[in-house]
Amino acid sequence: MNNMDYKSMTVSELKDLLRDRGLKLGGKKAELIERLSQSDGDAPVKEGEMEELDKQDDLVTEEFDMQDSDEFDEDFFEDDWDDEEEHKSRQKPILDDLTKQDLALRKSQRSSMPKFRRQEWYRYYRLARTGWRKPKGYQSKQRLNMKYRTPMVRVGHRKVASVRGLHPSGFEEILVNTPDQLDNLDPEKQAVRIGAGVGNRKRTVIHNRADQLGLRVLNRRRIQRKGDLR
Template sequence: MAKLSKEQIRLLKVRRVIKSKKPEFRHFAWRTKLKLRRLGWRRPRGRHNKWRLRIGGKWSGMYHPSPAFSSPKLVRGLHPSGYEEVLIYNVKDLEKIDPERQAARIASCVGLKKRLQIEEKAKELNIVILNPTKR
């Protein structure tokens, strides 16, 4: 666990509760068109769009993202463990990481050989890896 203040630890728990109650934000016409079910949120922009205007009955059960659904500012963007995530592509990238605040996430495009080298170097530098190789 990263070195966090008591306030940040409390806010991480609050964030977990907020995110568990957050609805799934869908595309406007996701019920009518199959291909729109795969898409994520798109803001309704039509001039006469009833959902954009929030006219009653037309948008019940569908939500617009708003600041009410966001995480507390102190813990926004942090991993649930409390670390900041840093994407790593090679061994050199590990030198830029502060092991007390940040943790490494190895990019998906990195092959096994280089991944093992990164993990060895991270162990020497006491850096946490968020997605280690399964052995």
Template sequence: MALAARIKADVGDIDIDESVDPELEEEETEEVETELVARGLTEKTPDLTESEERLLGQRSREGKPKFNRQDHHKKKRVPASYRRPRGQLSKQRKGVKGKGDTVDAGFRTPTEIRGNHPSGFEEVRVHNTDDLEGVDGDRQAVRIASAVGGRKRERIEEEAEDTGIRVLNPTYEEVEAE
């Protein structure tokens, strides 16, 4: 029963129908499709030499094996984190096929691209806008430090976009889908 109807009944001794429902206007909610879009130059690619492009392709093709600890799958208490096998009869130490690879210098990536981002950029960590000054936008990309807050992060992203530097960990904005 509506509150206004009860008040009128108390004041003027009017009989009220119990079936009176308050009339509420329902608000129409528009469902708009949105998608997350990264801020900044996300599509920018580095200027690489032919040998660097070839080596990047080689690195992504070959990859690295998962170096797991010997017999990690047999016992629950043995974690998968790698430890060098030292047993005299160890098949993995001897290099028997199918027993898992041991860590070796032959698995390293080529020195020209070692430590680079998979896109080919050399990573530079940035804490403020002053750190962007020495960055070469054609060969280096920026990763904003995790300790940087939202307001300063926004300023860094704007300045990086103005100077043509790619941010590897940009913030995402909700934009209406087209």
């Protein structure tokens, strides 16, 4: 087989030939062709052809080297897949057209809503971390609605009443602290949010019970099972 036949072959095919002949597999495409040519007794590859083959070899991904290398372990990635759970699509709420329109309207309104910051939030870091407080001072520039101060909370900033309090997905959030509270919930309209004070043991029971009932857990977390927590 001459050099022109080797040029038309892929890196994977070239390495198959090298493997059959017991030759070294590493290197770029030009080096593989030169190694095969020397094995056949043909003339070595010229420098111009070598540069052209190097450019072609740069376009080849590293995936070929991993698949065809003798040192590559096929079971390298299998252990990682065994530890991960099979992907399951999240439960979606069943909404009517009017509710979907109201959710889209609320989303657009929220994007244009200003940030309500506490008075002098820029001066004291502790005020920037806290929530909204209505200014009470008689000469408060924020209370007097000065333009260079942040806006105040007003009733006009409220959202659509029909979807007020709903999760962005459209679910009605139900706070749950025990597995018994999952009973009598509607999986088509209601979703579960587990309390922050619930431990991993009880949280695991709530996860399993919610999966049995087809309920979506909004704040589901991965729990590392160790010790007697299995």
